[in-house]
Amino acid sequence: MDFTLSKEQEMARTLFRDFAEKEVKPLAQEIDEEERFPTEALEKFRKYKFMGIPYPKEYGGAGCDMLTYEMCIEEMAKVCATTSTMLSAHTSLGTWPILKYGTPEQKAKYLPKLCTGEYLGAFALTEPNAGTDSSAQQTKAVLDGDHYVLNGNKIFITNAGYADTYIVFAMTDKSKGNHGISAFIVEKNFPGFSVGKKEKKMGIHGSSTCELIFENCIVPKENLLGQEGKGFVIAMTTLDGGRIGVAAQAVGIAEGALEETIKYVRERKQFGRPLSKFQNTQFEIADMMTKVKAAQLLLYRAAKAKETQKSCTQEAAMAKLYCASTAMDVTTRCVQLHGGYGYTREYPVERMMRDAKITEIYEGTSEVQKMVISKAALK
Amino acid sequence: MNIVVCIKQVPNTNEVKLDPKTGTLIREGVPSIINPDDKAGLEAALRLKDTNGAHVTVLSMGPPQAETALREALAMGADDAILVTDRAFGGADTWATAHTIAAALKTIPYDLIITGRQAIDGDTAQVGPQIAENLHIPNISYAEEIKVEGDYITVKRQFEDRYHIVKAKMPCLITALSELNEPRYMTPGGIFDAYREKKIKIVTRKDLDVKDGDIGLKGSPTRVIKTFTKSPKAAGTLVSNLDPQEAADYMLEKLQEKFII
Amino acid sequence: MKVVSKMDIQDYKGVYVFIQQVDHKVAGVSHELLGKARELAGKMETEVTAVLLGNNVSDLCKDLASYGADKIILVDNPALDLYSTKPYAYAMCKVIEKYKPAVVLYGATAIGRDLAPRVAARIRTGLTADCTKLDVAEDGTKNLQMTRPAFGGNIMATIICPDYRPQMATVRPGVMQKIKPLENASAPTDKFSVQIPESENDVQILNVVKKESHKMDIQDAKVLVSGGRGMGSPENFKLLQNLADALSGTVSSSRACVDAGWVEKDIQVGQTGKTVRPNLYLACGISGAIQHLAGMEESDVIMAINKDETAPIFEVADYGVVGDALKILPLLTENVKKAIADRK
Numbered sequence: 001m002d003f004t005l006s007k008e009q010e011m012a013r014t015l016f017r018d019f020a021e022k023e024v025k026p027l028a029q030e031i032d033e034e035e036r037f038p039t040e041a042l043e044k045f046r047k048y049k050f051m052g053i054p055y056p057k058e059y060g061g062a063g064c065d066m067l068t069y070e071m072c073i074e075e076m077a078k079v080c081a082t083t084s085t086m087l088s089a090h091t092s093l094g095t096w097p098i099l100k101y102g103t104p105e106q107k108a109k110y111l112p113k114l115c116t117g118e119y120l121g122a123f124a125l126t127e128p129n130a131g132t133d134s135s136a137q138q139t140k141a142v143l144d145g146d147h148y149v150l151n152g153n154k155i156f157i158t159n160a161g162y163a164d165t166y167i168v169f170a171m172t173d174k175s176k177g178n179h180g181i182s183a184f185i186v187e188k189n190f191p192g193f194s195v196g197k198k199e200k201k202m203g204i205h206g207s208s209t210c211e212l213i214f215e216n217c218i219v220p221k222e223n224l225l226g227q228e229g230k231g232f233v234i235a236m237t238t239l240d241g242g243r244i245g246v247a248a249q250a251v252g253i254a255e256g257a258l259e260e261t262i263k264y265v266r267e268r269k270q271f272g273r274p275l276s277k278f279q280n281t282q283f284e285i286a287d288m289m290t291k292v293k294a295a296q297l298l299l300y301r302a303a304k305a306k307e308t309q310k311s312c313t314q315e316a317a318m319a320k321l322y323c324a325s326t327a328m329d330v331t332t333r334c335v336q337l338h339g340g341y342g343y344t345r346e347y348p349v350e351r352m353m354r355d356a357k358i359t360e361i362y363e364g365t366s367e368v369q370k371m372v373i374s375k376a377a378l379k
Numbered sequence: 380m381n382i383v384v385c386i387k388q389v390p391n392t393n394e395v396k397l398d399p400k401t402g403t404l405i406r407e408g409v410p411s412i413i414n415p416d417d418k419a420g421l422e423a424a425l426r427l428k429d430t431n432g433a434h435v436t437v438l439s440m441g442p443p444q445a446e447t448a449l450r451e452a453l454a455m456g457a458d459d460a461i462l463v464t465d466r467a468f469g470g471a472d473t474w475a476t477a478h479t480i481a482a483a484l485k486t487i488p489y490d491l492i493i494t495g496r497q498a499i500d501g502d503t504a505q506v507g508p509q510i511a512e513n514l515h516i517p518n519i520s521y522a523e524e525i526k527v528e529g530d531y532i533t534v535k536r537q538f539e540d541r542y543h544i545v546k547a548k549m550p551c552l553i554t555a556l557s558e559l560n561e562p563r564y565m566t567p568g569g570i571f572d573a574y575r576e577k578k579i580k581i582v583t584r585k586d587l588d589v590k591d592g593d594i595g596l597k598g599s600p601t602r603v604i605k606t607f608t609k610s611p612k613a614a615g616t617l618v619s620n621l622d623p624q625e626a627a628d629y630m631l632e633k634l635q636e637k638f639i640i
Numbered sequence: 641m642k643v644v645s646k647m648d649i650q651d652y653k654g655v656y657v658f659i660q661q662v663d664h665k666v667a668g669v670s671h672e673l674l675g676k677a678r679e680l681a682g683k684m685e686t687e688v689t690a691v692l693l694g695n696n697v698s699d700l701c702k703d704l705a706s707y708g709a710d711k712i713i714l715v716d717n718p719a720l721d722l723y724s725t726k727p728y729a730y731a732m733c734k735v736i737e738k739y740k741p742a743v744v745l746y747g748a749t750a751i752g753r754d755l756a757p758r759v760a761a762r763i764r765t766g767l768t769a770d771c772t773k774l775d776v777a778e779d780g781t782k783n784l785q786m787t788r789p790a791f792g793g794n795i796m797a798t799i800i801c802p803d804y805r806p807q808m809a810t811v812r813p814g815v816m817q818k819i820k821p822l823e824n825a826s827a828p829t830d831k832f833s834v835q836i837p838e839s840e841n842d843v844q845i846l847n848v849v850k851k852e853s854h855k856m857d858i859q860d861a862k863v864l865v866s867g868g869r870g871m872g873s874p875e876n877f878k879l880l881q882n883l884a885d886a887l888s889g890t891v892s893s894s895r896a897c898v899d900a901g902w903v904e905k906d907i908q909v910g911q912t913g914k915t916v917r918p919n920l921y922l923a924c925g926i927s928g929a930i931q932h933l934a935g936m937e938e939s940d941v942i943m944a945i946n947k948d949e950t951a952p953i954f955e956v957a958d959y960g961v962v963g964d965a966l967k968i969l970p971l972l973t974e975n976v977k978k979a980i981a982d983r984k
Binding site: 392395472474501505507517541543603605606615618619624 | 785791803842980
């Protein structure tokens with residue numbers, strides 16, 4: 001088993017770290033405080049071709065591997081979780097389903113625009129009454145000649161309002177439950193589509209999280225993704241990838257908080273010596289470092305599985321579960337080591353702790369991950 | 380237009396620290412980077428490629444590890460890379476380095492050669508002009524702006540208190556300042572292509588028309604006879620816990636003691 | 641095989657200084673080098689020769705004697721009106737070929753560091769860049785020992801050029817000391833005529849643009865009030881200017897502020913900026929990266945204000961104050977003004 005990165009992965013990591021430090025980090029606090037979308041980062045992701053890192057060059061992607069992409073999310077999350085969320089939702093959720101399930105025409109039409117970043121992608125599954133229970137979907141799609149008519153609402157949609165295309169799930173046959181769900185590629189300009197209210201959140205403040213409203217929204221028949229009734233499978237396999245992205249984000253947040261804390265405990269003096277000279281600090285750092293590295297290994301293994309295995313559901317669920325809880329645990333302890341300052345916005349660990357919480361919730365809560373993992377284990 | 384950019388892989392001297400006990404350099408863990416002036420030169424070449432169309436070759440003389448710097452240049456958008464490497468070239472001073480690089484340049488087509496002003500590890504700023512002398516072409520040092528029109532290049536050349544706007548017919552060599560531009564990042568796809576699809580041409584002693592007495596340590600007129608770290612100055616006094624007014628009073632007192640006022 | 645092998649180095653004599661003149665004014669560094677050349681020539685038991693290149697510059701010769709030249713070589717040629725690399729290199733090489741100097745020194749200026757390498761490459765001799773110390777070997781060879789910083793100022797290296805002549809160096813401005821001008825000094829001037837081929841003039845100067853600056857060159861200032869990143873913003877440089885005005889000094893800066901676009905590069909002190917040795921160097925909000933220290937640690941008195949008591953600037957400071965420069969500076973300015981007023 002080889003745990004070393006290839007030379008190209010090493011160089012890509014250096015690039016991501018450098019880019020994150022210089023281009024993303026300087027705006028992280030401002031974006032958080034002003035709760036604004038990271039437009040500057042998006043522009044630069046486009047310019048430097050970060051918008052389709054793991055996808056084939058024939059579609060305008062960078063032709064890198066999945067692990068390289070996850071490292072990108074990780075490095076961005078180290079300095080700004082909001083920015084990593086935008087990129088991850090676009091790449092893993094907004095683009096991947098078209099690559100995997102799209103017709104040649106759909107791929108030709110959408111992938112080059114998504115992979116170059118001309119379009120920003122999004123994914124819309126959750127509804128007010130259908131969170132974990134996706135079979136409770138109330139958005140309906142009815143075929144009417146050459147188009148479908150969609151009606152209903154989606155909530156908590158990342159990149160909403162800024163995205164150009166949305167992968168939208170709707171019931172084409174309510175009686176079949178999950179097997180009656182279908183997926184559609186909805187463009188922001190389709191008649192009857194609009195963006196509703198924006199959520200005010202605990203963390204990832206700059207991420208745009210909104211409601212989507214479909215009022216007799218006209219979606220051309222050729223924008224059905226996969227076949228009717230395949231929506232649930234599409235959603236679940238897409239979420240496998242999305243969960244790895246969230247795991248990468250969680251690892252990044254934890255690493256970022258740890259780096260900040262290591263810096264802090266070396267500088268901060270109490271009782272005449274730096275905090276780093278106290279054994280409690282040393283043990284905390286050792287413990288956190290070990291957890292973060294363990295989380296990172298699970299993450300990288302899942303990234304590899306996503307690329308090489310038919311299904312990576314287990315690996316993705318375990319990575320997300322562990323990385324998210326690590327992020328929450330590590331950021332909480334980092335705030336603690338900062339003492340009173342850690343509770344203020346003077347230091348980034350306060351933001352990181354708020355940002356960490358979402359990783360235990362979105363793209364399947366930690367409890368959902370446990371359901372997924374145990375289902376296979378107890379089969 | 381064929382542009383050749385000469386780059387050097389250097390330790391990031393900003394991250395070099397001195398061991399406070401021994402006074403020696405701690406080189407361990409210091410990352411290697413493309414020398415900043417050279418990177419600005421590469422960016423200038425890539426911009427000319429974007430605007431005027433050009434074939435950009437990067438060339439580096441150094442140990443085999445310098446390959447990484449060339450891959451990075453490819454990942455930024457250079458078309459070709461050449462590594463001039465041989466034990467026989469080792470220990471070269473600027474004279475022998477320039478002589479060797481010029482010999483390598485003679486084997487490929489070029490209209491414009493760009494080097495950085497100086498490398499952050501050596502800080503000599505000599506290799507660029509000396510390459511030009513070896514090739515018998517004009518050099519324009521300290522370029523702050525570059526424009527190419529037809530066979531001519533116009534450069535804003537920096538001096539301490541002025542600029543010269545100068546024009547020369549290519550082929551010529553210019554040395555670039557890091558102030559010239561903000562170099563672009565690599566792209567992730569560029570990195571993968573640089574490793575998986577592009578080849579680095581290796582040039583060794585036998586490929587060049589040079590004499591043994593003109594390369595490496597043997598060909599170098601200068602010899603380093605001693606290196607040392609500077610001895611630190613005797614410690615001064617440090618005061619803390621003064622309020623601003625007390626601090627200002629203290630400083631005035633010292634200025635007067637030292638007859639500054 | 642050495643082309644100029646064991647060239648009869650005994651045939652090469654004298655310490656030569658390239659005199660840099662721009663706009664009919666001799667650069668300060670050239671005077672500094674004449675001073676140093678005198679000292680070296682003493683140890684080598686030889687003479688100091690100034691080499692002056694330009695167009696209609698013969699009237700500049702007089703001063704050179706008072707700064708230490710024993711002899712002057714003047715190349716007066718219309719092709720040398722404005723500095724251009726190849727015509728200057730051509731003329732300089734002709735001088736070296738004819739006169740065979742043992743040592744040639746150049747200022748490490750934008751001109752010197754462009755000209756000298758080209759000359760060294762053509763003559764096939766060694767050149768040591770940006771030296772901060774020059775000495776003569778005491779082992780009987782009388783080789784020139786050239787010491788210079790490397791690795792971003794982290795180490796010093798002493799370099800010799802044992803088998804080739806002339807031994808050439810560019811020398812950092814502000815490091816060597818001028819001699820007190822000798823009164824009524826004079827030196828024989830050898831007008832050396834050089835035919836510069838038209839083909840050497842292959843870079844056309846379209847325009848000369850002077851940088852707008854009315855400030856005193858920081859290398860000439862006796863008092864420097866210097867600001868770093870800790871000043872927080874370009875606006876706060878006014879606080880430095882106020883104190884500098886009160887002390888009849890000049891404002892300088894660390895690299896960070898230049899990179900941030902707060903101030904012009906010409907006031908940057910340090911490895912990639914200028915080397916200064918004023919009577920007083922007052923560092924405000926400058927942490928003191930090694931590259932910065934390299935440019936100012938020779939100052940007579942160093943004072944520093946910094947919030948961080950572990951800042952490396954305090955290691956070279958004669959007087960360090962831990963505190964907020966933004967708060968202290970206005971008070972210190974008032975103190976200074978009052979003290980000066982009282983004295984009058």
